[in-house]
Amino acid sequence: MGQANPNTPITQAGNVLVIKKSHLYTFFGFLCLFLVALFFAYKYYQLKNTDQVKVSASNQTIPTSIHQPSLALPETAQWKNYSRTGFSFKYPSNLDLRETKSGHVSLSLYGPSQKKDTEPYDGLYLTFGHPLKLKNSSLDDYTDQQLKLLLETGELVDKKKKIKINGFDAYSFSVQGLGLHRYIYVKSTDGRLVMTITDSTHDPGHQGFSKTVDLIMSTFVLNNQSNASVSTYTNQDFAFQIEYPSNWFSATALHDKNLFLLNPESQPHPDSGEIFEPIEIMATDQVESEAEFIKSWTQVGYKVGIINKINSSPFTTVYQLDKTGPSPGPDHFLVMATSLQKYGVVKIVVHDLDLITQAYDILFSLSFL
CATH class of the missing domain: 3.40.1000.10 (Mog1/PsbP, alpha/beta/alpha sandwich)
Known part of the structure; x- marks a missing residue:
């Protein structure tokens, strides 16, 4: 049986592996060097990453105050x-x-x-x-x-x-x-x-x-509903009625086809001294289209615009009229033209624009007989 080579690092004796001491020391030496290198590489990575975080943070804008709602919410x-x-x-x-x-x-x-x-x-x-x-x-x-x-x-x-x-x-x-x-x-x-x-x-x-x-x-x-008392105006010819404040002065004309309402606070026109009825209610069987209505008032010196359309029964169009020349009549007024159930139109003419709210109250009190 031949002799074993002393340079052979590993021999087998039965089922046991045998490693020479010189080679074992070499192995542990390389392992230590590897671990040291790994440690320094990790520390370098940490240092670099920390610098990047600092740079990123320095570029951010930090709010100096929290924006509070401008709308107070009282009880x-x-x-x-x-x-x-x-x-x-x-x-x-x-x-x-x-x-x-x-x-x-x-x-x-x-x-x-x-x-x-x-x-x-x-x-x-x-x-x-x-x-x-x-x-x-x-x-x-x-x-x-x-x-x-x-x-x-x-x-x-x-x-x-x-x-x-x-x-x-x-x-x-x-x-x-x-x-x-x-x-x-x-x-x-x-x-x-x-x-x-x-x-x-x-x-x-x-x-x-x-x-x-x-x-x-x-x-x-x-x-x-308001506790104020109201009076009722009934127009038998056109089969409708409306309500208005009972403390307003009223008068009818043209066989009860027109109703003139004058509230107690009405003031004369500062230039002419005239008092235009703040609200006039008139019924007519002469039905005009929007274009015809606008044309008729334009011809007498008024600019006409449509400011509201009430798409319910009855249908109502609200016009605003503004004087463009020296023609007689109020400078500004509204006309609420409402289609009647049977035939014709009822118009609520508002000469005093401070009474628009009351005029709408009158309009929506309209009912058919």
Whole structure:
């Protein structure tokens, strides 16, 4: 049997592997060098990564303050109260409230990025229509009719759903047109009145506008009828009647076809001294188209514009007339032309523009015999 080679590192004796000491020391030496190199490589990686984090952090802008909402939310008990025939609500004093020539009441507050004369996209915008008689239609059917009209020029975003507004039954949906608007149709407790509320509020800056709208709606009351006494004017020839404040002076002419109403606070014209009846109600069987009406008044020195169309029964168009020359007559007035049920038209002429709200109250008191 031959001798083993002393340079052979590994020999086998039975089932046991034998490694010489010199080679074992060499192995551990290389292992230590490898671990030391690995340690320094890791420390270098840590140092480099820390420097990158510091550079990244130095390029960031750290806010110095937290933006707080600009809209204060006081308790509703401290808010202003708005009330007129048919409804009431409360609102914060920092909102702008306006009664428009279309008979609506609007609340608004611009947000930080909102620009004037553009569609609403930042701010609180809430509009209350005038209470209408629901008549023989259900709230569900009435809402469907209004939705159909709005979809002629807009796109449905949120489907119609049944909701409650301060305990009153209501329906709502959202339509994208010139801006995104939420339409709410509220029914009075006795079921006689319906009212449209348009919510065009947008709050991209988290100013608290939506919460304020919810609080305003929590104070809304429909069918808050005025305690003021009213008188009734009946026109048998054209089969209609209207109501007006009983403390107003009234007179009829032309065989009861015209009613002149003069409120106690009427003042003469500052230049001519004339007193134009603040509100005149006339009925006629001469029906004019919009184009014919505008042409007839343009020919006598007035500029005519349509400021409202009430698409309910009866259908009403509201015109604004502004004098363009030295012709006789008031400088500015409104004409509310309403189609009668049988034939003809009843016109409510508003000479005193401070009485627009009262004129709409008279208009919506119109009923047929």
